[in-house]
Amino acid sequence: MSASRPGADAAPGREAPLAAGLEGACETCCRHSWLLRELTVPLDYCSRDPARLMDALALEQGDLLAALGGRRREELAERLLGFARERLTPPAGVEALCRHDPRFPPALLAPCAPHLLFLTGAVARLQRLVAAPVVAILGSPRASDYGVEMARAIARGLAAAGVTVASALADPLSAAAQTGVRELAGASIAVSGDGPRAAAPARWRSLQAHVRDAGCLIWELPGDARGRRFGAIAAQLTLAELAAVSVVVEARERPADLAGAMLARARGRPLAAVPGRVTSPLSAGPHALLAGGAALARGAHDVLELLPVGPPQGATACEEPRAALPPRLRALLERVCAGSDTAERLCAGGDGDPAEVLLGLSELELMGLLGRGSAGRYLPRG
Amino acid sequence: MALARARHAVVYPARFMLLAATNPCPCGFAGEDDRCGCSEAELSRHRRRLSGPLLDRIDICAGLSRASACSSSGKPLTSSSLARERVRDARERQATRLEAEGISLNAHMDVACMGRHLQLDARAEELIRDAGERGMLSARGQQRVLRVARTIADLRGGRRLRGSDVGAALALRPEAAMGPREPA
Numbered sequence A: 001m002s003a004s005r006p007g008a009d010a011a012p013g014r015e016a017p018l019a020a021g022l023e024g025a026c027e028t029c030c031r032h033s034w035l036l037r038e039l040t041v042p043l044d045y046c047s048r049d050p051a052r053l054m055d056a057l058a059l060e061q062g063d064l065l066a067a068l069g070g071r072r073r074e075e076l077a078e079r080l081l082g083f084a085r086e087r088l089t090p091p092a093g094v095e096a097l098c099r100h101d102p103r104f105p106p107a108l109l110a111p112c113a114p115h116l117l118f119l120t121g122a123v124a125r126l127q128r129l130v131a132a133p134v135v136a137i138l139g140s141p142r143a144s145d146y147g148v149e150m151a152r153a154i155a156r157g158l159a160a161a162g163v164t165v166a167s168a169l170a171d172p173l174s175a176a177a178q179t180g181v182r183e184l185a186g187a188s189i190a191v192s193g194d195g196p197r198a199a200a201p202a203r204w205r206s207l208q209a210h211v212r213d214a215g216c217l218i219w220e221l222p223g224d225a226r227g228r229r230f231g232a233i234a235a236q237l238t239l240a241e242l243a244a245v246s247v248v249v250e251a252r253e254r255p256a257d258l259a260g261a262m263l264a265r266a267r268g269r270p271l272a273a274v275p276g277r278v279t280s281p282l283s284a285g286p287h288a289l290l291a292g293g294a295a296l297a298r299g300a301h302d303v304l305e306l307l308p309v310g311p312p313q314g315a316t317a318c319e320e321p322r323a324a325l326p327p328r329l330r331a332l333l334e335r336v337c338a339g340s341d342t343a344e345r346l347c348a349g350g351d352g353d354p355a356e357v358l359l360g361l362s363e364l365e366l367m368g369l370l371g372r373g374s375a376g377r378y379l380p381r382g
Numbered sequence B: 001m002a003l004a005r006a007r008h009a010v011v012y013p014a015r016f017m018l019l020a021a022t023n024p025c026p027c028g029f030a031g032e033d034d035r036c037g038c039s040e041a042e043l044s045r046h047r048r049r050l051s052g053p054l055l056d057r058i059d060i061c062a063g064l065s066r067a068s069a070c071s072s073s074g075k076p077l078t079s080s081s082l083a084r085e086r087v088r089d090a091r092e093r094q095a096t097r098l099e100a101e102g103i104s105l106n107a108h109m110d111v112a113c114m115g116r117h118l119q120l121d122a123r124a125e126e127l128i129r130d131a132g133e134r135g136m137l138s139a140r141g142q143q144r145v146l147r148v149a150r151t152i153a154d155l156r157g158g159r160r161l162r163g164s165d166v167g168a169a170l171a172l173r174p175e176a177a178m179g180p181r182e183p184a
Helices: A027-038 A040-046 A050-057 A061-068 A070-081 A122-131 A145-160 A172-183 A202-214 A228-242 A259-266 A281-291 A300-306 A317-323 A327-337 A343-350 A354-366 B040-048 B052-056 B069-073 B080-101 B111-117 B122-133 B139-156 B163-171
Strands: A094-098 A116-120 A134-138 A164-168 A188-192 A216-219 A245-248 A271-273 A370-372 A378-380 B002-005 B008-011
Touching: A027 A040, A027 A061, A027 A070, A027 A094, A027 A116, A040 A050, A040 A061, A040 A228, A050 A061, A050 A228, A050 A259, A061 A070, A094 A122, A116 A122, A122 A188, A122 A216, A134 A145, A134 A172, A134 A228, A134 A259, A145 A164, A145 A172, A145 A300, A145 A378, A164 A172, A164 A228, A172 A188, A172 A202, A188 A202, A188 A228, A202 A216, A228 A259, A245 A259, A245 A281, A245 A300, A259 A271, A271 A281, A271 A300, A327 A343, A327 A354, A327 A378, A343 A354, A354 A370, A354 A378, A354 B122, A354 B163, B080 B111, B080 B139, B111 B139, B122 B139, B122 B163, B139 B163
Parallel strands: A134 A164, A134 A245, A164 A188, A188 A216, A245 A271
Antiparallel strands: A094 A116, A116 A216, A370 A378, B002 B008
């Protein structure tokens, strides 16, 4: 990986008239971004093997076209010649930033990282967010209730400690991580494998709006492009490049789900995995990573220990709400954490006065330390 | 129930008690350790089949787990006759208290009537206020919680609403009626 900024002195095309939102993007990177959009289908095919995808993403325009253009090679080469970067003009409120701009995050200067980013929240905000330690929360598109709650709890703990949480925003697990940050009114980075004009799924729109307003939402492809499988894996790779520590919460043991983890390991960056049930296929990925030397992540405190610069100031903030609890509520919370997670179980065998148990559960829920799960279950938060 | 269409409006009498049951998840095993194979997406789809506004109108939601062999052979916590006795006593208390209002049940109290008959202690008021401020209860939800809390107090024979009555009523609210649950 090269840490130097490619072509920083003589970025081609910077003197051309600038369209709104394209001030931070050079002609070369806009062309590259457009080409990726046109090659989404072959890139989807490459995504079956993330190592091959990384090789393809590291290619320069000509080589990329030669490798993946297929029968469209000549047509695409011709269209590339007549390309005008104004075609990539982002929607209002979105800026483009390319790797030739000095404000581009240095962590993303690796060859396979995006050449051009579309982002909300202004470049200055992205710079401020990546100046703090960044932790990426990764996982598979499918997730269990347990995985969702762990992602939310870890993200909450990290946000309380002043860490920037980065995740995708296209599946329940990453949405849970962003929700955890939102609960503490924290700022986060969300990476989307689509384009900024592609409509987000309705269920994530409120979260997306929050990230856009309080954090930084990044798209890797231009316009209304749909990244499909390639976009999802490319977003994972970007997250792993951006982060000082990557945490895998739940993932099947297959290359597409573990692409980000593999990249973090290849870069020699700390990698953590959340243990789960040994019988669950969604925990097979984390368990394989743990067996391969990844650190154990039981909560945000374990992840904070892995930060190369150490936990930031106030890193114990996430523990404070529990420490300040009255003994009866702390005991109740401990019982819920230990698995007695329904009112019925908590009252079973005459262990507690039902009225007091229900009052305690409501109080903990109002404090934000418990949330409701399915089938009357209470789940610990924070 | 008033139905208004074009230039006509009809009022039908509608006072009913709704009892409903649903499976906790598509496979029916949610909450039973390893047996549930539903993904988060399937669970959230299942939850969405009952809309938030509909659930907001349901007062009590109780999760029931499968009865184990141990629990079904153990001594019951109460008997049907004792439970009936408690309910009858509670209804008598309600009827006596609400006689001047021309109604006999807490469920029939309107807002003005609730203002006259609900006496909350400091903890109960604090809980209701916290739940409202955190956006966990709608205005309708708040009234429903107070009616259920009043009934819980009647079941224990109390005149004032305690924090534990309101806490129990809050815990019995349906999950989806207690504010947004994302991701879902």
